[in-house]
Amino acid sequence: MELKAGQKQGYDWKETGRAIGFYRRSLHLSMDELAKKMGAVVSTISFWERGIKEPKISSLVATAEALGVSEMDLLHPSEEVKKWANMYLQEP
Numbered sequence: 001m002e003l004k005a006g007q008k009q010g011y012d013w014k015e016t017g018r019a020i021g022f023y024r025r026s027l028h029l030s031m032d033e034l035a036k037k038m039g040a041v042v043s044t045i046s047f048w049e050r051g052i053k054e055p056k057i058s059s060l061v062a063t064a065e066a067l068g069v070s071e072m073d074l075l076h077p078s079e080e081v082k083k084w085a086n087m088y089l090q091e092p
Contacts, residue, residue: 012051013053013054016074017048017051018082018085019074020048020055020067023067023068023081024045024067031046034063034066044059
């Protein structure tokens with residue numbers, strides 16, 4: 001099986017990235033603000049949200065904590081979150 005960007009062993013990390021972006025925006029946080037809350041850098045948050053890189057488990061835990069959601073909310077976003085996250089992607 002050939003892996004594409006944003007996929008690892010059949011898991012689509014882009015969904016997780018979109019969920020991170022959705023929850024970040026719903027809290028009115030910039031990428032910079034989320035990065036500072038987590039002790040990360042902005043480019044890392046950007047890579048995750050665009051599905052270019054997947055977060056390490058420890059980073060996923062810290063991200064969920066900073067966003068006030070569970071790790072499962074990020075790994076397996078609800079259909080409602082997916083819907084709203086996709087709407088954000090269509091914004092100019």
